[in-house]
Amino acid sequence: MAYDKFNILTSTAVPLPLENVDTDQIIPARFLKATKREGFGDNLFRDWRYNSDNSLKEDFVLNNPIYSGKILVGGKNFGSGSSREHAAWAVYDYGFRCVVSSFFADIFKNNCLNIGVLPVQISPEFSEQIFEAIYDDPKTEIEVNLPAQTITILSTGAQESFEINSYKKENMLNGFDDIDYLQNIKGEIESFADGLLL
Amino acid sequence: MSKTLFDKVWDSHVVRKIEGGPDVFFIDRHFIHEVTSPVAFLGLKSRGLKVLYPERTFATADHNTPTINQHLPVEDPLSANQLKALEDNSNEYGISHWGLGHQKNGIVHVVGPENGITFPGATIVCGDSHTSTHGAFGAIAFGIGTSEVEMVLSTQCIMQPKPKKMRINVNGQLGKGVTPKDVALYIISQLSTSGATGYFVEYAGDVFENMTMEGRMTVCNLSIEMGARGGMIAPDETTFAYLKDKPLSLKGAEWDKAVAYWKTLKTDADATFDKEISFNASDIEPMITYGTNPGMGIGISKHIPKAEQVEGGKATYKKSLDYMGYNENDSMIGKKVDYVFLGSCTNGRIEDFRAFASIVKGKKKADHVTAWLVPGSHEVEAKIKEEGILDIITEAGFSLRQPGCSACLAMNDDKVPAGKYAVSTSNRNFEGRQGPGSRTLLASPLVAAAAAVTGVVTDPRDLI
Numbered sequence: 001m002a003y004d005k006f007n008i009l010t011s012t013a014v015p016l017p018l019e020n021v022d023t024d025q026i027i028p029a030r031f032l033k034a035t036k037r038e039g040f041g042d043n044l045f046r047d048w049r050y051n052s053d054n055s056l057k058e059d060f061v062l063n064n065p066i067y068s069g070k071i072l073v074g075g076k077n078f079g080s081g082s083s084r085e086h087a088a089w090a091v092y093d094y095g096f097r098c099v100v101s102s103f104f105a106d107i108f109k110n111n112c113l114n115i116g117v118l119p120v121q122i123s124p125e126f127s128e129q130i131f132e133a134i135y136d137d138p139k140t141e142i143e144v145n146l147p148a149q150t151i152t153i154l155s156t157g158a159q160e161s162f163e164i165n166s167y168k169k170e171n172m173l174n175g176f177d178d179i180d181y182l183q184n185i186k187g188e189i190e191s192f193a194d195g196l197l198l
Numbered sequence: 199m200s201k202t203l204f205d206k207v208w209d210s211h212v213v214r215k216i217e218g219g220p221d222v223f224f225i226d227r228h229f230i231h232e233v234t235s236p237v238a239f240l241g242l243k244s245r246g247l248k249v250l251y252p253e254r255t256f257a258t259a260d261h262n263t264p265t266i267n268q269h270l271p272v273e274d275p276l277s278a279n280q281l282k283a284l285e286d287n288s289n290e291y292g293i294s295h296w297g298l299g300h301q302k303n304g305i306v307h308v309v310g311p312e313n314g315i316t317f318p319g320a321t322i323v324c325g326d327s328h329t330s331t332h333g334a335f336g337a338i339a340f341g342i343g344t345s346e347v348e349m350v351l352s353t354q355c356i357m358q359p360k361p362k363k364m365r366i367n368v369n370g371q372l373g374k375g376v377t378p379k380d381v382a383l384y385i386i387s388q389l390s391t392s393g394a395t396g397y398f399v400e401y402a403g404d405v406f407e408n409m410t411m412e413g414r415m416t417v418c419n420l421s422i423e424m425g426a427r428g429g430m431i432a433p434d435e436t437t438f439a440y441l442k443d444k445p446l447s448l449k450g451a452e453w454d455k456a457v458a459y460w461k462t463l464k465t466d467a468d469a470t471f472d473k474e475i476s477f478n479a480s481d482i483e484p485m486i487t488y489g490t491n492p493g494m495g496i497g498i499s500k501h502i503p504k505a506e507q508v509e510g511g512k513a514t515y516k517k518s519l520d521y522m523g524y525n526e527n528d529s530m531i532g533k534k535v536d537y538v539f540l541g542s543c544t545n546g547r548i549e550d551f552r553a554f555a556s557i558v559k560g561k562k563k564a565d566h567v568t569a570w571l572v573p574g575s576h577e578v579e580a581k582i583k584e585e586g587i588l589d590i591i592t593e594a595g596f597s598l599r600q601p602g603c604s605a606c607l608a609m610n611d612d613k614v615p616a617g618k619y620a621v622s623t624s625n626r627n628f629e630g631r632q633g634p635g636s637r638t639l640l641a642s643p644l645v646a647a648a649a650a651v652t653g654v655v656t657d658p659r660d661l662i
Contacts, residue, residue, distance in 0.1 A: 033279075052616070075514065083341030182357070
């Protein structure tokens, strides 16, 4: 499924400084029954956002009008657990285009890259700086520059660079997905398969 | 050049290397289920693509199926719709489909091995993180997202950077009542839930060499819970004996040829790993978790650690204990248990039911405990009956449900109510994993059985 190209994103950010935020929190399993990719943003962090009677949990950050933006800043080991791409869809469909953390779980990170959410891994120290800046001033803007591979706290000028492999970077910049690439080398894949025992 | 087991299997499946990018990685076997495949098929349709090798994909319904009255229509319309989508998509594209009610139906990571779909040296993926289970056979097996399911359906490849390599050695003799589940929970408790992120693990040492295939599957299954993409164990005579004569295993001369190749799938003596860790089997007790991730486990006789004794943020730790309703330094022994769940791709095989029965035999289920005993497949269910295990558990006041993922992820009606405690043989104790507000204690089938008959957390060694 095609997604919007990613270039330079400048936005306020939503802080979620908990560690080990797992995919069952990002989207609980009971919301995985759809056969289409629709409505997942409504159930992002469902059980942290809503009480069992569907009223809002006032103390959860997504329900706090002070914080908003297209960048979600999480704690260490963000996205651990299940391979459900629904977690990345929920993040994207809610309106986030970038998740920042000092450490990502593998499959979640991979899923994000495949659907157009940029995972930006930064040092624990820089993560602390971002949280401080947002708590000091929720209007603080963060600039995520994919071409330059930098993330900057605009109010302080503090900056760090981040890693992304050149292939995935090119895909994100152009809104391409892997399937386009694979389709183009199908002949090579078929020759490879012909040589297999099983 | 010297290679690890992982290198040998990985390198033999690289169709193309991309400079500065991932490898184009060929997939031998692809499992699909009803939850993570429908959107992939929609993607195929919208692009007008076909399934390149339908014979390499296998569909089974498991995540979102009822575990009682499977002969009746599924009541929840959303679940019924997902099951129908899997059936329709499988039929349309010529994919083998073991749907609800089919004699081969069961949890994907149980039916794959028991039918010989899994084999050494294979690359295996599924839109499910516990695909790592199949690593027990010396396969590279890991979970993928739905975009990748679509890639595998249409091109039999995904694009993956090669992970780093870690070897975990466990040597020595396991103590009484210590099962493969305990070995895995112990390793995760030592490494944390992210300790192996970015790595693919090889398990080595005599503890794994002496394990049955089912035990190895339990260990490899839980690799993802320490952050690893997967874990694998070198194939040996135990592996070959398990696979020989399985319905879809190779036969005759082809089998012999395959075994000769599989015997070469070992890490070379001088091959190196990015990280290597060793543990002593004698340090491992029956384990239980007390928190909200699988790394929060302790020996069953131990007390819950104090915040200053654990790594990581104190706020996160406190939130976790508050959710569980536990305090620092509490003893786990004697904690009240409301539910017991035996099953899942981690511990839903016949050896797990034998272990459970060995404890409950001649005893009675505690009155206040609700127990869900869910076989991993119809084949497991049949063996439970054949071996007299059904009689033992029935006598003890338990009943048997029908196969599926069930309360492991509680997509169906098998939900633990808010605030209740469940000792579960499954793989995740995340907040709400077994139902909104549910509290999960992960443990082995022996610990689950001990809890089921006493109604509290109990050291199974006292009942053996």
